[in-house]
Every structure is written in C-alpha cells, then in structure tokens.
Amino acid sequence: MPARRSIAGTLALLGAGVAAVSVVLALLLVRVFDSLLLAGLVAIGVGLLLSMWVMRRASRPVRSLFRALAGTALSYRDGDFSFGLRWPHHDELGDLVAAHNELGGVLREQRLGLAQRELLLDTMVQNTPVAMLLVADGGHVVYANLAARRLLNEGRKIEGLALATLVQAAPPALSEALDRTGDGLFSVGDGDEEEVYHLARRGFRLNGRPHELLLLRQLTTELRRQEVQTWKKVIRVISHELNNSLAPVASLAHSGAELTRRGQTQKLESIFAMIEERARHLEGFIRGYARFAKLPSPRLEATPWTVLVDRLRSQITFAVDGALPPEAVRVDVPQMEQALLNLLKNAHESGSAPEDVQLRVRRGSGLLRIEVLDRGTGMGEAVLANALVPFYSTKRSGTGLGLALAREIAEAHGGRIGLANREGGGLQVSLVLPVSDD
Incomplete structure (x- = not known):
C-alpha cells in the first residue's frame, strides 16, 4: 500500500517549490537588471503565474472528481446505484471516494432487497x-x-x-x-x-x-360450510328441545295412568295442566321454525306507509327519520310487518338507546329502501358475515331466525337485505325492494 499523504502536505510542497523557483529566479535576474527591486518584482510576477499554472494543473483531477461525485449523486437520486468512482491517490479524497463507493454498494443491496420484497408482495396481492x-x-x-x-x-x-x-x-x-x-x-x-x-x-x-x-x-364457500354446521346445530337444538318436552310429558302421562289405576284422581288436574303447558311450549317452538321453513308466497296489496307504521308502533317504539313516501307500497303486509318487527326488536336489543332506534324510508328510481338504524354496539366482521345465516345467533336464548326470516321475506318480494356498521357506532339494516315508477 502506498504511503498516505494529505492534501494539505501536497499543497505545501507545491507552494514551497514555487517559492524556491521564485527565489532562484530573483538571484539570477539581479545580475541581468543590476537592480534588486526590479529583479524581485519580476521574480514575484513569474512566481504568481507559475503558482496559478501549478494549482490549475494540480486541481484538474480534483475538479473531475467533484463532477463525477455530482453525477453519481444525481444517479442515486434517480434510483440508479450502478456507478462507482476511482481515485488513484491515498489521501482524504481517496477516503471520500471509498465512502461514496461503499454508500453506493449499500444502496444497491437495499434496492435489490426492496425489489425482491416488492415482487413477493405484489405476487401475493395479485393472486x-x-x-x-x-x-x-x-x-x-x-x-x-x-x-x-x-x-x-x-x-x-x-x-x-x-x-x-x-x-x-x-x-x-x-x-x-x-x-x-x-x-x-x-x-x-x-x-x-x-x-x-x-x-x-x-x-x-x-x-x-x-x-x-x-x-x-x-364468502359464498365459507357461508355454505357454515350453513352445514348451522343445520347440524339446529338438529341438535330441536332434538334437545323435543327431549326436554317429551320426556316430562311421558313421565307425567305414566304418573297420571298410575294414579288413575289407584283411584287417586285429586292430582290428575295438576298433571294434565303440566302436560298442557309442555305441549303448548313445544307447539310454539315448532311454530317458530315452521314459519321460517314454510313462508308462503307474498300476497301483494297497496298499503299506505302510515298504516304500516301505525301497525308497527302498536307493538314496538321507534322514531321515523324523515318523511314517509306519499305513494302506497305494494307488499304482503303481515310478512313485511313481521320482517320489520324483527329488525326493530334486534335494534332495541343491540344496546342502543330507545330514542336512537329509527326507521327510514327512501324511494329512488325503481327501488325502495327501508332502513332500520340503531346506535348499539354494531357487529364484528365474523358476526356480520354470518348474521343472515339461518339459526346463527350470538344471543344465549336466540333462535337465529329474526334476520334470516327478514331476508327470506325481502327475497320473496324480489328484493334483498344488507347489513352495514354505521359511522359513529351502531348498525344499519337495509331492505331494498323493487318498485314501479308509474
């Protein structure tokens, strides 16, 4: 490795050389001009010209290096890190060039790694x-x-x-x-x-x-898989409910027969009352599921919105957001009343304040939008994805039929139902029905 030298030392040597040449020239000129002052002035002038020529020649490689540094910096700015520099001297500028080349190498490695990560991420996102x-x-x-x-x-x-x-x-x-x-x-x-x-x-x-x-x-595949699991769940629920009702009924019937055989009829009335209570409970349980499974085709009739809203308000409290459409709506009134009643009950059970439960009706071109709004806790992504699946419920005693029945009624009317969390909290359930603009 060549000996290290500094830029300051090199400049000092050049300055000393120019000074020595100037002194020697002054001594020679004294003999020519026979005047020390004139010889000194000429020697100084020649020394200045010589120093300018020496400094210009010595700085030429440095200026070239600075131009190269500026060019590579612009290339780095444009994302091109393929350039490197060479400086033949072992001095401070050599250290600068080495650091510059090392920076370029690091940037090249980082750019390559970033490009590989971007390619991997883009492949994952695209597919x-x-x-x-x-x-x-x-x-x-x-x-x-x-x-x-x-x-x-x-x-x-x-x-x-x-x-x-x-x-x-x-x-x-x-x-x-x-x-x-x-x-x-x-x-x-x-x-x-x-x-x-x-x-x-x-x-x-x-x-x-x-x-x-x-x-x-x-979510179609996931929902279908969830539907299979839901049907298994509903079979277990129905089996459990039937066993809970039929086992006591069988036991009570046996006890009643035994008491009749013994002539002890004073307890038969209470036994029959318990059998009736269990039978009515089982009847109501089966009726709820049958209503969902055997939903009849809707019988459409023109009904003013005020009539439908009054029927709902006789059963549950809510506020109407905005004005109701003046046109009558053609729906199966009992079915639509049941669907909206289920949605309003869910809104009240969401944790919303009663005054924040609202019904909003909007009519557009060929569509009627009925929205039930609340300010409850809303739904998480998993619940939102499964809320319309029959028998899916997050409530301990829920049957999972409210939203599913509302969906069946909306689709029977040629419409659809949608769920969305509201900004600021709460849920928006939308029933969208086709209507004629005539």
Whole structure:
C-alpha cells in the first residue's frame, strides 16, 4: 500500500517549490537588471503565474472528481446505484471516494432487497382471492389486483379509471354497497348462482393525500360450510328441545295412568295442566321454525306507509327519520310487518338507546329502501358475515331466525337485505325492494 499523504502536505510542497523557483529566479535576474527591486518584482510576477499554472494543473483531477461525485449523486437520486468512482491517490479524497463507493454498494443491496420484497408482495396481492382496490380522493382507481379486475372489468386493467364509471356496469347490489359508507355484506346473483361478498373500507393518507382501500371478500364457500354446521346445530337444538318436552310429558302421562289405576284422581288436574303447558311450549317452538321453513308466497296489496307504521308502533317504539313516501307500497303486509318487527326488536336489543332506534324510508328510481338504524354496539366482521345465516345467533336464548326470516321475506318480494356498521357506532339494516315508477 502506498504511503498516505494529505492534501494539505501536497499543497505545501507545491507552494514551497514555487517559492524556491521564485527565489532562484530573483538571484539570477539581479545580475541581468543590476537592480534588486526590479529583479524581485519580476521574480514575484513569474512566481504568481507559475503558482496559478501549478494549482490549475494540480486541481484538474480534483475538479473531475467533484463532477463525477455530482453525477453519481444525481444517479442515486434517480434510483440508479450502478456507478462507482476511482481515485488513484491515498489521501482524504481517496477516503471520500471509498465512502461514496461503499454508500453506493449499500444502496444497491437495499434496492435489490426492496425489489425482491416488492415482487413477493405484489405476487401475493395479485393472486389473493380478495379483490383489492386503492382509490384516490378524486375517485380514480390507483391500484387494483387481478380479483378486482375480474370483478369490475372482466379482467382488464382498471388503474386510472373512475370507480363511478366502473360500478355503472357492475351488479346493482355491488354498486349500492360501494355507494354506502362503512363495511357491509351484500349478495350478487340469484338462486344457486348467488355469491355473497363482504366489503371492508379503510381510509388513510398516502403522499399527503387521502386514499381509500376497498377489500371485497367472497364468502359464498365459507357461508355454505357454515350453513352445514348451522343445520347440524339446529338438529341438535330441536332434538334437545323435543327431549326436554317429551320426556316430562311421558313421565307425567305414566304418573297420571298410575294414579288413575289407584283411584287417586285429586292430582290428575295438576298433571294434565303440566302436560298442557309442555305441549303448548313445544307447539310454539315448532311454530317458530315452521314459519321460517314454510313462508308462503307474498300476497301483494297497496298499503299506505302510515298504516304500516301505525301497525308497527302498536307493538314496538321507534322514531321515523324523515318523511314517509306519499305513494302506497305494494307488499304482503303481515310478512313485511313481521320482517320489520324483527329488525326493530334486534335494534332495541343491540344496546342502543330507545330514542336512537329509527326507521327510514327512501324511494329512488325503481327501488325502495327501508332502513332500520340503531346506535348499539354494531357487529364484528365474523358476526356480520354470518348474521343472515339461518339459526346463527350470538344471543344465549336466540333462535337465529329474526334476520334470516327478514331476508327470506325481502327475497320473496324480489328484493334483498344488507347489513352495514354505521359511522359513529351502531348498525344499519337495509331492505331494498323493487318498485314501479308509474
């Protein structure tokens, strides 16, 4: 390794050399001009010119190095870390070049690692079954994975397109779910082709600007698996309830027969009363399940909204948000009354204050939206995904039929039901029915 030298030492040697040359030149010029002053002035002038030439020549490699440093810094700014520098001298500038090259190496390694992680993350995001959409504040799609492209644009690229334009060609249920605020559950299609989705929305700031991330998760397979588990559960519930009622009835009937045989009839009345009580309990239990399983086709009749609301208010308290539509609604009144009554009861049991339980009715182009609102605890993602499954309940004594029956009634009327958590807490249950604009 060559001996280390400093820039200051090199400059000192050059200055000493120029000074020595100037002194020697002055001694020689004294003999020529025969004047010490004139010889000194000439020697000084020549020394200044010589020092300027020496400094310019000596600084030429340094200036080239500085230009190279500026160029590599600009390349680093543009994300190109492939450049390196070479300095032949072992001095302070050599240390600077070595540190610069080491920085470039570190940045190259970091860039390579970051590129590998980005590739892995993009591969995972693109191939996930969850449709992911990143929407800017103006409503344009910034990023979308393959599932989102298939859902909204038949697999074609949708980055840069307006979300409002994309949802115009989407199924009405999807368009309606995207128009709502907050998370929600909705279904697309009918019958065996029905697909159930869960929509989650998350807002955040990216590069100082507000963005929203939309996640659309298909729950059809999970719900069908849950339905199988639910049917197993309901069979266990019915079996348990039948055993709890039939075993005492059989025991009481045997006791009654034994007392009759002995002629002790004074206790028969209480035995018969207990048998009747158990039979009526079992009858009510079976009737509740039969009502769900044997829902008849709706008999539509035009009914003013004031009549339907008065029927509901005779059974439960709630407030009406806004004005009711002046047009009569064509529904099966007993069925719709039962569906709304179930939803209003759930709202009261959600932990909401009674005055916050509201009924809102809105009529749009070809659609009637009936909403039941509360300010309770809302629903978690798992409960929201399973709330409409028959016999699914988080209540200890619940049958899991309230929302399921409301869904069956809505679909029997050609409509659908949707659930969404409200901003500020609470739940919004929407019954959407088709209506004629005539």
